[in-house]
Amino acid sequence: MGTLTQAQVAELAEYLENSELEAKDATKITDRFPEMDFDDAYDIQFEIRRRKQARGNKIIGLKVGLTSRAKMKQMGVETPVYGFLADYFDRPDGGEIETDQLIHPKVEAELAFVTKAPLKGPGCHIGNVLAATDFVIPAVEVIDSRYENFRFDLISVIADNASSSRFVLGGQMADPADVDMRTLGVVMEKNGQVVELGAGAAVLGHPAASVALLANMLGERGEEIPAGTLILTGGITAAVAMEKGDCLNVRYQGLGSVGMRFV
């Protein structure tokens, strides 16, 4: 429905985007606007997206968050959330993540999809997703909620572009027909120690289900997932906090590894 005026949406978008760009924490926006709903939240997110595009940034992909049952339960929600990925979020495998540009980054191991055909909801299912997938590739997402002390609710998170900030893709892709994404194992090592483990099923039972859900959620706003879109499907592992000096390596069954250093 939406309860905010266009001016309020623009103001909140500017506030949250500045918080991201200046790496300065923000206060939960629902404190000021307790009546805000999901439509308002996505309106703010799309306004942040528009601001970036107007500034010359390209939107190169989408992400789905809160895809694990444990996380949904923890947040008291029934559905995951989505956000967008801008060109400058991309960092190379084996490269550096500049912590000065972030507030309190955490990392999640994910499986990313790249599409070769558009996907449009409602009615999108896992079969459509697999047919429209060019390849899957391992990814680490660096999330960075802009809210101070991670004090937020679902609506605030959506407005904050689902905490998107950086991502790193691995070097080995695979045809979706050649991998069992449900049982694909992931081992996350921080500074050489195993900290998190999991398998693809941790993401809504199957990572492709996350893409189908994304297409259906976007469909509600009349949007589609264009061909060639990169999609981060959600954390297979819990999010792990990283600090300057930390080193991360994640191994993916049959798909090599992804690494980075926080500097």
Next chain:
Amino acid sequence: MLNEQRINELGDELYQALSQRQMIDPLTEREPQITIEDAYHISLRMVNRRVENGESIIGKKIGVTSQAVQNMLNVHQPDFGYLTDRMVYGNGDEMPISEQLIQPRAEGEIAFMLKRDLIGPGVSNADVLRATEAVIPCFEIVDSRIRDWKIKIQDTVADNASCGLFVLGDKAVDPRKVDLATAGMVVEKNGELLSTGAGAAALGSPVNCVAWLANTLGSFGIPLKAGEVILSGSLVPLEPVVAGDFMRVEIGGIGSASVRFT
């Protein structure tokens, strides 16, 4: 250190508890000076009683392989127990836990079938892989004869590493065909996703666990023998189960196993 007579008494007491499905008080409360080595002698006494009663030893299990369980028990090493022919069930079988076990918990594991003997010390991961005929998906249903699972490391070692029953899946895969450290595990209970994990949850790799066992037993002059099955340790948190539950485990690149509890 306990004397031989006390070791035999405690082994007999645990055997009795096992046969009659009764819980006993933790040994560590009654014998505060009990060592881990004493506990292994008690475990051996208990399994010898089973062998006298017609059971045969078909392999070993490795326990306490996850960081979480090691932290809980405040130890930095795994433990082991003996597997007998009466513990094993087939894929999809009904397992009568309400008749046989006391306080069962299920864990998903990778089982190793050996085709060569492994004699420690000096067994490397390469030796383990060379000696492995196949890896098989497995559910181990652990159980404790110690009241309310109030175990310290000596209690679980003495109690045959809390071994209960186990199920082997119906697919055996050449270890050359799968990366056991990253092999993913998905466990479902009553049709719902319960947990996921990967091979590295057990000491960094299930292969490390088997090498540890071969080297540890080697120091006592005991070999792992060709034909034995070795359960390499849980890759997911333990889950309490009751009659009526159905569980399924699937391991990436290996296969699946399921069990119905009655």
